[in-house]
Amino acid sequence: MEIRRIEVFLAVAEERSFTRAAERLRVAQSAVSTAVRVLERELGATLFARTTQRVELTEAGRALLPEAVRILAAVEAAREVVTQAGQGLRGRLRLGILYGLTPGRVREALAAFRAEFPLVEMWLTAPGTGGSLDHLERLRDGSLELAVVITHGSVPGIRRQVLATDEVVLACTPDHPLAGRDGVDLTEVVEEPFIEFPPGWGVRNAVDQAFVSAGVQQRRITVQMNDLSTILDLVRLRLGVAFVPRSIADQTADLRFLRIRTNRPTYQIAIATAVDRPLGPVARQFLRIAGAVSPDAPGRAR
Structure with a gap:
């Protein structure tokens, strides 16, 4: 099973579209379709239910999704460790944010992180219609490592830094x-x-x-x-x-x-992580920097 096919599967699963997945991966749509067909043949299961209107995960696809996220996260972490040893920290910061409610402490941490690790890509994700619940779900399935969320106390399976x-x-x-x-x-x-x-x-x-x-x-x-x-x-x-x-x-x-x-x-307002998923080196460095930034005063969250 090739890593590239897992990457294609994950792109289609997240975009719910072969066309948008191809645009995101910067390849032809036919290449995306071929990669998914080969992966389905290797696994002996149909991963997507395709209609003229949309693309949805099958039961087998939903079962594969968290494993695919873990596989790619492990590969990315391995690349980061090797690259960091020779060239400094690289990789990708996958952080969920909250539009205008993201605290100044997080914005300052992003600036400090960029200054210290200029080779790291920043992928900032805003919530969908579900707000913080969207971010919590993405933390659980591994598509986000860190997320700024609004909560009222502890959340099952989630670790929070208020x-x-x-x-x-x-x-x-x-x-x-x-x-x-x-x-x-x-x-x-x-x-x-x-x-x-x-x-x-x-x-x-x-x-x-x-x-x-x-x-x-x-x-x-x-x-x-x-x-x-x-x-x-x-x-x-x-x-x-x-x-x-x-x-x-x-x-x-x-x-x-x-x-x-x-x-x-x-x-x-807290930075949240999944309890059952270890953080990669990029996420750990961002948490370190966020912890060093002066806390926002009560009533000043933005």
């Missing part, structure tokens, strides 16, 4: 009826039209748990959006109010931000 803690506040326009108040209780705002992150996103989870603690089972969510800057724009357009990180208030002068008086939603 970087910062932030609270959630309510954003509204300066002319909103609530704008003149210093704070609100969750029970007072249930009838407001809310612009919220989708389920699974860390801020949304913190808010959902706070409402449950306040005895509120339902609220009026009129818009769901996974981009913080767009959420703030929608608040400006008076489409509703929104729960956002308190740290955003210091950067946004044209909106009002109200603290939650009781059952205050909070969350932690």
